[in-house]
Amino acid sequence: xxxxxxxxxxxxRSALAADPGRPLVTFYDDATGERVELSVAxxxxxxxxxxxxxxxxxxxEPGDRLALLLPAHWxxxxxxxxxxxxxxxxxxxxxxxxxDLVVSGPDTLExxxxxxxxxxxxxxxxxxxxxxxxxxxxADYAVEVPGQGDRFAPFVxxxxxxxxxxxxxxxxxxxxxxxRARSDAARLGLGEGSRVLTGLGYDSWEGLSAGxxxxxxxxxxxxxxxxxDRLSADALAQRVESERVTHTV
Numbered sequence: 001x002x003x004x005x006x007x008x009x010x011x012x013r014s015a016l017a018a019d020p021g022r023p024l025v026t027f028y029d030d031a032t033g034e035r036v037e038l039s040v041a042x043x044x045x046x047x048x049x050x051x052x053x054x055x056x057x058x059x060x061e062p063g064d065r066l067a068l069l070l071p072a073h074w075x076x077x078x079x080x081x082x083x084x085x086x087x088x089x090x091x092x093x094x095x096x097x098x099x100d101l102v103v104s105g106p107d108t109l110e111x112x113x114x115x116x117x118x119x120x121x122x123x124x125x126x127x128x129x130x131x132x133x134x135x136x137x138x139a140d141y142a143v144e145v146p147g148q149g150d151r152f153a154p155f156v157x158x159x160x161x162x163x164x165x166x167x168x169x170x171x172x173x174x175x176x177x178x179x180r181a182r183s184d185a186a187r188l189g190l191g192e193g194s195r196v197l198t199g200l201g202y203d204s205w206e207g208l209s210a211g212x213x214x215x216x217x218x219x220x221x222x223x224x225x226x227x228x229d230r231l232s233a234d235a236l237a238q239r240v241e242s243e244r245v246t247h248t249v
Contacts, residue, residue, distance in 0.1 A: 006160035007174040008084040011181075011216045012047060015040045023195075023221045025212075026243060027074040031227040034126045036074055043078065049148035050082035055155065057144065058101060058118040062087030062156060063163065066101045067094035067115065069108040072202040072226055075122055075141070077212050079103055080165075084174060085152055089163035093203055109135050120144070168204050180205070181213035185220075188247055194220035197240060198249040199228030210249035220246075 002014045015024065020041035027036045038046070054060045066088050070076040083090045088101070096102040096115035103120045104112035112119055121138035123131045130142035164174035172180065190196065196215045200207035215222045223243045225231075231239070240248065 005217075006178060007158055007164070008081055008177060008181075008213065008216065009047075009158065011178065011213075012040075012044055012081055015216060015219065016044050018219065020044070024216070025074050025077055025221065026223045027226070028223070028228075028239070029073075029126075029226045030230040032126060036127070038074060043074075043081075045150055046075075046078040046145075047081040047085060048150055048152040049145045050078050051085040051152040051154075052148040053120075053141075053145050054082055054088060054101075055086045055152075056148070057139075058120070060086055060088050060101060060118075062154075062158060064088045064100040065091055065094070065098070065163075066103060067091050067096045067099035067112070069093060069096070069102065069104040069112055070122065070202070071105060071124075072198075072200065072207060072211050072224055073105075073124055074224065075124065075128065076202055077224070080208075080212065084158070084164060086154055087156070087158040087162060090165050092165070092167040092208070094166065103141075104138070106131075109138065113137055165208075167208060170205070177213065178217060181209055181217040184209045184214040185218035188214060188249070190214055190218035190220050190247065192219035194218055194246045195223060195244055196220060196247045196249060197223040197225065197243065197245040199225045200249060206249075 005011050024040045024043045025038045096112045101118045102112045102115035119138045121135045122141045134140045160175035161173050165172045198210040211224045
């Protein structure tokens with residue numbers, strides 16, 4: 001990746017320029033049997049649409065704070081990169097009452113109602129499906145995002161030194177996030193073509209790095225597994241082989 005990349009959005013742009021067709025995020029939910037594979041180009045398209053929704057329809061601006069109440073999921077990863085594209089700071093598991101916007105999964109809707117700003121809900125159903133009944137007080141992500149533009153341009157440039165991510169009681173600027181992701185990639189021995197399998201959640205830096213940022217910084221990809229504890233040892237070994245996993249976290 002380019003040494004000049006200072007934000008996660010920069011890392012994604014470099015990945016798109018290098019090899020848009022390679023896998024970037026492969027997602028498994030071992031409670032439902034779901035498997036989704038997104039190439040760099042497909043993932044970047046979801047990020048662009050989400051960023052357009054965030055900046056255009058939701059009126060988010062650089063420096064706004066978004067409470068992200070989502071598990072480790074491919075759609076969560078798209079939101080993280082969309083926020084970085086706009087300049088919105090993400091608070092993982094943040095207090096909705098103190099946030100400018102909230103993005104919630106189906107299990108935290110009541111908690112998310114405390115946000116006085118814009119609220120978006122994700123059903124987290126297979127193939128990005130919508131809620132059977134839209135939750136009151138929320139925009140349904142699966143309804144709102146398909147019509148958004150496939151290309152994104154921020155109204156103002158994103159400041160790499162601006163607030164980027166809050167997780168586990170620690171706040172990181174975008175530049176600090178990228179630096180840490182690069183350090184993690186070097187520590188894990190990741191490089192171009194590395195494929196990282198992880199069952200960690202997105203509620204810690206370790207989970208976010210293993211499940212997205214470190215592989216992105218290294219030019220690799222992730223096999224992101226939700227409910228991995230439901231998989232037998234033999235089935236896990238088979239997945240490692242079939243997905244050509246090079247590193248397991």
